Amino acid sequence: MNPVPETDPRWQAVLSRDASADGQFVYAVRTTGLYCPPGSPARQPRRENVEFFDTPELAEAAGYRPSRHALAGRAQASQAALVTHACQVIDAAPSPPSLAELAAEVGLSPYHFHRLFKRITGLTPKAYADARRAQRVRDQLKPGGSVTDALYEAGFNANSRFYASSNQRLGMKPLQFRNGGAQASIRFALGQCSLGDILVARSERGVCAILLGDDPEQLLRDLQDSFANAELIGADPEFEQWVAQVVGFVEAPAIGLDLPLDVRGTAFQERVWQALRGIEVGSTASYAEVARLIGAPTATRAVAQACGANRLAVAIPCHRVVRSDGGLSGYRWGVERKRRLLERER
16 A cells, blocks of 8 residues: 655644644554544654544544544543533523533533533633623623613523622623723733833733733723723822732743732633633643633634733733644734743743
């Protein structure tokens, strides 16, 4: 049998261990009788011993057995499918299902389901449900709309339950959020760091924006666009200390950032951002790896979009997410800044 052509994109995916190609095909090795996904970390085979199959079932029909990496991938895919189904149940429910109800839906004990859900998504089932309901409120809180109607539409049976957590869920009161931050105060300061201009802003909850760029006026316009009707207040001496901490963190990420963050996003974005904060300094992960980590292996593009929506540069380290081949792709604050951040962290 003729060897696989060197230019075959499937062979190139095997050589680069491209995990984003997992699920598209498997490769089998004649000398071992095993088949693997293209992203497998197994020792690379000789090209003349390889043949490709569109599905694992076809490989097994040809007499090949799954490698341990293929078996592990099956287990991970199965677990991810359970969590994805649980997320869909939460999304469709008029009010959040209980932990016991969700566990029964996927056939696990509450204890094991809770651990699995948090390991894959980075959130507890309750935190995910809260984020989804908060997103429904965001979607409903449009200018001129009723706050009460929005809360009930999102599944809150009593206004008091949402108002008790609105500052955490929205960063401000519901009426303020509906009106683009009206009557909310956002403190900010502009400064300089080794990556150029930097803007740091904080709400009542914590740091709500860390923006990088080459034009301080553009950074301020970006902040104004995010909080169109909020009262923007220039920094006072106390806030300058926060800015100094953020700049110090940009210059030396290993020191960490011991400041509260005001993280606002959709439930999916919050899952992605939580996963990004788990990537250690000096390490990277591919968009496909992050997608698998949060239990959405086919959502690579959505992961990239969530990275692009991040307003907290460095604090939520979207610069540590790279292409499957290790190359650098788009970064909200410029690929060159991404390169410099990664080089500094290494």
